[in-house]
Amino acid sequence: MEMKMVVEKADQTAYEGDGGGYYVWSNSKVPLLSQSKLGTGKLLLHPLGFALPHYADSSKIGFVLQGTCTVGLVSPNSPEEKVLLIKKGDVIPLPAGVVSWWFNGGDTDVVIIFLGETTKALVPGQFTYFFVAGVLGILAGFQSDFVGKTFDLDQKQSEVLVNNQQGALLVKLENGTKFPEPSKHIKEKLYETIDGPSGDHIIIKGNAxxxxxxxxxxxxxxxxxxxxxxxxxxxxSEGKPALDSRVEEGDLFIVPQYLAIAEIADECGMEVFSVITSSNPIFGELAGNNSVWKAFSPVVLRSALNISEEFEEVFESKNTKSIRIVPPST
Structure with a gap:
C-alpha cells in the first residue's frame, strides 16, 4: 500500500464557542492518520473555559503549547479525582477510558496538542469522545426517566440532572469559579499509567x-x-525521498515505520513534539559514534562505500562523537 507523506495544518473545526475550540486533522488531508491508526487534535481554552468531563476511545499524550491549565482525571471505578496543574512545555499521558476535565483559570489562552494511537478506536485515524455531561452527554442520551430510576430521583430532580447543563464540549464559567488545588505526588505517577505510545520533545537551535x-x-x-x-x-526504501518539505509552527507530519528522517532548523530554530507508537522506542542512529558507520570494520566500510583507505580514515574521524544534534556550521 502506497503511503503518501504530507505536511498539513489542522483543517477541521470540531467545535468553537465562548469557552474555546477543538480542531482536528482530517483523514482526507492526512491519509496516513487512518492508514497508520493515529489520531490528533488541538484544544483551545479561553480564560474561564471548561472542557466538560469526558473519556476517549484512544490513548494519547497531550503537550501544552501555551498557558496554564487545571486538569482533573478519574480512572474507571476509582473514587479519587486526581487534579493537576500543567503549564507550557508539560506532557500529560491520557489512557483510553479515563475521564478528564480541563479548566483555564488564568488570564491567557491555553493551547494543548494531543497525539496518540487509534488502534482500538471506533474510527481509525480519529479520536472519539464520550461526554458524561451536557447536551451531548451520556446522561442526556439515557433521558430523565431512566436516569431517575438509576439514581432514585423523582421526575423533577431527574430533569434538573439531565437538562440543566445546556453546553456542549466546552463552556465558559462565571468569573470567580474556584477549582480544586492540585493533588500532591500525582504527576510522577501518571507516567506509569499509559501503555503504548511515548513522547519525544526536541528543540533544535538555529541552523542546527x-x-x-x-x-x-x-x-x-x-x-x-x-x-x-x-x-x-x-x-x-531503495533510497527514494518520501518527503522533502519546509515546515513551520502548526504543521503536522507522520513518518511511517522504518523510514529515516532528518530535521534541519532555520535560523530561528525549531521545536518539535512527537509521539511514537511504542512504550520503549529505540532509535537507530545513522551518524556519529553510535551509528552503523562506526561499528563497521574498515574493510566492510571501504567495500560498502567503494572508498579508499585514505577517505575511510577521514570518514571514521567524523564519527567519533555522539551527534544526534548536529550544531550549525561555523
Whole structure:
C-alpha cells in the first residue's frame, strides 16, 4: 500500500464557542492518520473555559503549547479525582477510558496538542469522545426517566440532572469559579499509567540539525511543529525521498515505520513534539559514534562505500562523537 507523506495544518473545526475550540486533522488531508491508526487534535481554552468531563476511545499524550491549565482525571471505578496543574512545555499521558476535565483559570489562552494511537478506536485515524455531561452527554442520551430510576430521583430532580447543563464540549464559567488545588505526588505517577505510545520533545537551535535516524522496532512517529520552522527530509526504501518539505509552527507530519528522517532548523530554530507508537522506542542512529558507520570494520566500510583507505580514515574521524544534534556550521 502506497503511503503518501504530507505536511498539513489542522483543517477541521470540531467545535468553537465562548469557552474555546477543538480542531482536528482530517483523514482526507492526512491519509496516513487512518492508514497508520493515529489520531490528533488541538484544544483551545479561553480564560474561564471548561472542557466538560469526558473519556476517549484512544490513548494519547497531550503537550501544552501555551498557558496554564487545571486538569482533573478519574480512572474507571476509582473514587479519587486526581487534579493537576500543567503549564507550557508539560506532557500529560491520557489512557483510553479515563475521564478528564480541563479548566483555564488564568488570564491567557491555553493551547494543548494531543497525539496518540487509534488502534482500538471506533474510527481509525480519529479520536472519539464520550461526554458524561451536557447536551451531548451520556446522561442526556439515557433521558430523565431512566436516569431517575438509576439514581432514585423523582421526575423533577431527574430533569434538573439531565437538562440543566445546556453546553456542549466546552463552556465558559462565571468569573470567580474556584477549582480544586492540585493533588500532591500525582504527576510522577501518571507516567506509569499509559501503555503504548511515548513522547519525544526536541528543540533544535538555529541552523542546527537533527541527524538522520529511524525507529528500529517498526513504530510509527507522528510529529507536530510547536515553534519555529525548518526543513524535513525523509528517505524510504531503495533510497527514494518520501518527503522533502519546509515546515513551520502548526504543521503536522507522520513518518511511517522504518523510514529515516532528518530535521534541519532555520535560523530561528525549531521545536518539535512527537509521539511514537511504542512504550520503549529505540532509535537507530545513522551518524556519529553510535551509528552503523562506526561499528563497521574498515574493510566492510571501504567495500560498502567503494572508498579508499585514505577517505575511510577521514570518514571514521567524523564519527567519533555522539551527534544526534548536529550544531550549525561555523
Amino acid at each position: 540539525m537533527l541527524a538522520p535516524s529511524y525507529v528500529t522496532n517498526g513504530s510509527v512517529q507522528i510529529s507536530y511543529v510547536c515553534k519555529g520552522g525548518g526543513w524535513i527530509k525523509v528517505v524510504a
